[in-house]
Amino acid sequence: MQHPIHIHGQRFLILSTNGVSNDNLVWKDTALVQKGDTMELLVDMENPGDWLIHCHIPEHMEAGMMSQFKVI
Ligand SMILES: [Cu+2]
Numbered sequence: 188m189q190h191p192i193h194i195h196g197q198r199f200l201i202l203s204t205n206g207v208s209n210d211n212l213v214w215k216d217t218a219l220v221q222k223g224d225t226m227e228l229l230v231d232m233e234n235p236g237d238w239l240i241h242c243h244i245p246e247h248m249e250a251g252m253m254s255q256f257k258v259i
Contacts, residue, residue: 190247193217196238197258199230217243232258 198214204226218226241253 188222190220190252191217191243192220192240192252193243194230194238194240196234196236197230197232199228202227202229235259 194216198216199218200212200214201209201218202212203209205224214231218228220226235258237255237257239253239255241248244252
C-alpha cells in the first residue's frame, strides 16, 4: 500500500527517503509514500491560513490519515 500525501497551501522539497538523500530537489505539494517509508521534508510555510495534510485515498482519509495545521 502506498499513500499519496498532500499538503494544502504550501510547497515542499523531499530532502530524503529512509535516510537516503534526494538529489532531484523539486517543489511538490504531494509525495507518494510507500509502506514503511520515512521522508524528510522541507516545507515552505509562506502561505498563512488553516490548512490540511492528508492522504489522497478517500478510505485512508476516513480512517484518520488527515490533520490540520495553521500558518501565522
Ligand atoms: Cu493512504
